Structures are given as C-alpha cells and as structure tokens.
Ligand SMILES: O=C(O)CCC(=O)C(=O)O
C-alpha cells in the first residue's frame with residue numbers, strides 16, 4: 488500500500504493520497520460516473536430559505552438507511568459495480584467498511600459546497616469519511632471551529648482524502664466557487680451509516 492501524506496493539523500486526523508488511482512483508472516471512472524449516474528439537483532434549507540443546491544448529487548448504499556443534511560433526506564440506490572470496485576479499493580487504506588456513498592458533481596467553477604462538518608448523528612461519533620476526486624482539480628478548505636487555524640489543499644484527479652478521529656468535531660470544510668474557467672469534477676464521499 489502506498490504511503491499517504493499526513494496532514495498535520497491540531498485536533499484532526501487527515502490523510503491524503505494524491506495519486507491513489509492511476510490516471511487511466513481515474514479517467515475511466517470519471518467518464519463512466521458522469522454518464523451513468525442519475526444526477527439530481529435537490530433543494531436545501533439555507534438560513535431559512537429554500538435554494539437549489541449549487542451542484543448535482545446522487546446517493547448509493549448497501550443498506551436502505553437514508554442520509555439527512557441541511558434539511559434534506561436522501562434515499563439511496565444500490566451500488567453499481569464500479570462504485571463497489573472503488574469502495575473495495577479505498578477500503579484497503581481505511582479502518583472501516585463503508586455503507587454509503589454521496590456523489591457530488593460540480594459542473595464548473597460556479598458549483599460549490601459551503602462550510603460544514605460531516606457530523607450528522609447517523610454517522611456516529613468520530614466518523615471516518617473517505618473522499619475521492621475525479622476530474623478538474625478544486626481547492627478544498629479547512630477551518631478550525633474555535634482556533635485561528637486554516638488549511639487548503641488542491642484535490643487532484645484520482646486522489647483520496649481521509650478524514651477521521653476528531654476532525655469533524657473541531658473542523659469545518661468547504662469547496663468554494665472559483666472564477667477560473669474549469670471543467671467538471673466528481674467527488675465521492677464514502678461514509679458508514681448503521
Ligand atoms: O467535493 C468535495 O470535495 C467535498 C464534499 C463534501 O464535503 C461532502 O460531501 O460532505
């Protein structure tokens with residue numbers, strides 16, 4: 488197993504594998520996922536207002552447990568063979584067997600995800616979350632909830648980012664918009680929901 492970069496931040500446990508998937512595998516998964524996923528654009532509640540999410544999503548799981556965030560409850564479809572292969576590959580680098588995968592499609596620089604922590608109660612205490620990126624590189628930001636600490640990382644095509652331990656207690660993360668002219672990016676976040 489290749490060695491990860493350890494992202495040394497206080498109150499966090501974050502590992503990064505910039506080249507987890509080969510370029511050829513990453514290209515293949517990107518194209519298949521773009522074309523075969525039934526992408527949807529749901530409404531969420533933000534500061535009491537209903538807005539369309541600024542990205543497309545899809546939810547998959549090997550059980551029927553729903554996932555609720557920002558006032559939105561998503562029901563999963565069953566995993567495709569490709570998602571099962573990706574899941575098995577990343578589980579070699581992780582401490583858990585994942586049940587659920589949220590797919591995000593950022594259609595361009597206008598699509599984004601705001602500051603949040605993945606701390607929904609169905610994820611349990613100290614959730615391990617594995618985030619795979621395919622397609623255009625985007626900058627992922629972390630900020631500590633109470634300390635003056637920040638960190639940015641460029642998430643590469645075929646990379647794997649693992650957040651675990653107390654990370655979600657102490658840190659928020661976001662994927663901001665960018666004015667740069669960039670292509671599509673797919674993100675897969677694997678989680679365990681029991
Ligand atoms: O697109 C990303 O890299 C972040 C996705 C994320 O934070 C989430 O789905 O909870």
Ligand SMILES: [Fe+2]
Pocket residue numbers: 603604605660
């Ligand atoms: Fe997240």
